Amino acid sequence: MNLENLQNKIRNIPNFPKPGIEFKDITTLLKDAAAYKEVIDALAQKISQTHIDYIVAIESRGYLLGAPLAYKLGTGLVLVRKPGKLPAEVEKIEYDLEYGKDTLEIHKDSIEKGKKVLVIDDLLATGGTVKATIDLVKKVGGDVVATAFMIELENLHGKEKLPSDIKVYSLFKYK
Numbered sequence: 001m002n003l004e005n006l007q008n009k010i011r012n013i014p015n016f017p018k019p020g021i022e023f024k025d026i027t028t029l030l031k032d033a034a035a036y037k038e039v040i041d042a043l044a045q046k047i048s049q050t051h052i053d054y055i056v057a058i059e060s061r062g063y064l065l066g067a068p069l070a071y072k073l074g075t076g077l078v079l080v081r082k083p084g085k086l087p088a089e090v091e092k093i094e095y096d097l098e099y100g101k102d103t104l105e106i107h108k109d110s111i112e113k114g115k116k117v118l119v120i121d122d123l124l125a126t127g128g129t130v131k132a133t134i135d136l137v138k139k140v141g142g143d144v145v146a147t148a149f150m151i152e153l154e155n156l157h158g159k160e161k162l163p164s165d166i167k168v169y170s171l172f173k174y175k
């Protein structure tokens, strides 16, 4: 499958979850066995240029990419979760979302000091979520060297929110 055919597996839902947002629904891609595999393989190939110790995945759609990538690349997987879900001591951060406000948490002892981290989510929009996650990872001692997404909404310029020395890998770009 070429990249354009793969991208066409993503369903666009206008005005969800609120007016003016065009929601990128990846469930239609994930249910296609060949498409899901190709997305993971393509992201793994991009990421393999960078040495990483951990993949930090953002709840919840980030897990759908982070888990298979950690398995394929042979890295550990660290979970960033919504408040109140992680059982041990946490570090937390509040951030603005394209729609609303939220808090994310990570286990304080999840990353040894200086370990190289890639942060992954399904989609880069305004960049608020991934920026907050980068700051959260720093708080617990990790060194974020790259981020990766299945989808990048380029018109929202999320990349510009991130430090310029952090690599940004994305598969499907929307203008």
Ligand code: AMP
Binding pocket: 021, 022, 023, 024, 025, 058, 061, 096, 097, 098, 121, 122, 123, 124, 125, 126, 127, 128, 129, 130, 158
């Ligand atoms: P942002 O913090 O603005 O970069 O938003 C990224 C987060 O919000 C990701 O976790 C996405 O899953 C979700 N998100 C934002 N905009 C969309 C969209 N248009 N379609 C699907 N998910 C979105």
